[in-house]
Amino acid sequence: MKETYYLFSSGRLKREGNTVCVINKNGEKRFVPIEKIESLQLFGSVDFNSKTLEFLSSQGVTIHVFGHETNYVGSFYPRDKNISGRLRIAQVENAVDKRKRLYIAGQIVHSSIHNMMRVISPYASNCNVSDHLESLKFFRDESLHAEDVTQLLGIEGNARRTYYDALSTVTNSDFEGRKKRPPEGQLNALISFGNSLLYTEVINRIYQTQLDPSVSYLHEPMQSRFSLALDISEMFKPLIVDRIITTLLNKNMMKKDDFDETFERTYLSESGRKKMVQQFDARLKNTLLHPRLKRKVSYRKLIEIECYKLIKHLIGQQNYQAFKIWW
Template identity: 25%
Template sequence: MRHLLNTLFVLTEDAYLSLKDENVVINQNDRILGQIPLITLENIVYFGYKGASPALMGACTKRSVGLCFLTPRGRLLARISGESRGNVLLRRKQYRLADDKEGSLSLARNFIAGKLFNSKVILSRGLRDHRMSVDEKKFTDTIHDFSTSINCARAAKDKDTLRGIEGNAAHQYFSVVGELILRNRESFPFYERVKRPPEGRVNAMLSFAYTLLAHDCASALESVGLDAYVGFLHTDRSGRVSLALDLMEELRSIIVDRFVLSLINREMIKSDHFTASENNVFRFTDDAKRKFLTAWQEKKKEEIRHPFLKEKIPWGLVPYTQALLLARYIRGDLNGYPAFLWK
């Protein structure tokens, strides 16, 4: 159970939520895990299957408290909101901001600057911890270039320029980050990011994990009432969760890339966990996919200190806290959107 930004996160999978004397009661079998006054909440996000009592759902609707149900893995099941509030006003502001050239550019700058900052941190930590195993000059030069790219991203005059800065930085990043693969490099060579189709084992792992992260970001955005399909950097396209792709930019390297490197270096995923097809395209075996997903869920339980909120939360809640902060910015409760800057 976590209480952040007037949002109650219930992470106990077999918990049941009920209402007693205007309090949300978190029940587990015959135990009461906690009670929170409903009046203090704006949202309740529940990861589990047992659900909530009709009385609580009715009270949430009456008091305009959002009640969101997700699977333990984070797939959105349903969301309840009151008539007086709903998501209409928030989404109307989101759509207007998406159509506003300067307003959407300001948000896009934050997403990309956050991405470049976190990518730089990955390389800086890699150089610090594995100086004898990597090309020190190449890492040092790339880290220096990233400092320049971050400043350029924050000052970009239009989205095309911003995309160009991000594209060049991504090419630099992926040309060196493969050196942080410290074991089995012959089975897991990595020199560039190739997406469609993902060539090599590392690209296959990255693509799979990016898909999982995009899914988590989309669920997080929908849980706070935002439209995951209307973005600020990624343009509208039928069936594409553009805002989820925006939100995940700042999280790619610190969540996915570190995770993939860890699986390889700890030899949790090995070369025989893949089947090869034509054109150097690799796919997980069923056993490997289960191992990957199990490790992914365990990773999401690890706690970190949120750099903006200054509170400890599991990694798995980072997309949700960022979605909440984004919603608050769009509503006008924050002067700017605080990207997740890992330190």
């Protein structure tokens, strides 16, 4: 089974036969067979040449690069291996038709807010979040009655502000609103880094399908980003990223030296990133019984299933019902 490899050490990547050789700054080598690699996440300063890149591309390996103060820098997306002209046309038609786009975007927002509520509601008996939950319920219901995507984005924005305020309450975090560039405070730092990890994982899952990652419904398609990955990420942020954050903070797993903090910005240090990545990778491998498939699937597989549900909607096989936490 292919896996994602997270590389924190600086060094070099090179091809040696049918393996990828990782050479750290001390000259120590690690060999990974190419058939075991689905994706590489690069957190250190890593060099590689065009031949190595060509080899990785030919094997369908995605590469995601992270910086210290920018979190996510960019991705290398190999040439599409699964191309469907019929699906591409349907994907674009659903994006340019205002009614069709609004339906998909509405499903995404409704699902996202539902999942936010599922994350916060277990804390209602011990934390002052009842008003937050009432507001989220209102926004969730409103999302089904939005008249256009602009209004829907406003509803989603209001819901997320309410939700993050609740999240700061249940984690007992100092928080003065969501601040991204740069993040301010430990909660913002964890959210930003976690969301970047999820974004790259969704890119990986889209690559396994015939979807075009640049054609989206809630977020506006733009250059230099895979906006469909942003759409799909919205539904899984509460389940994956935010539940990791509540675990790390409420169990006092994060220490002062896990953050690189000044008055104006906060980033995770290497030790903090490693803790987040360890939790993230473990969460993706968690399994649960899927009620429709009648078998256990991983959280990683849930994201891929969501992609295929969207495909079925786009080609007219089944109306799209976005992912909602059911357990």
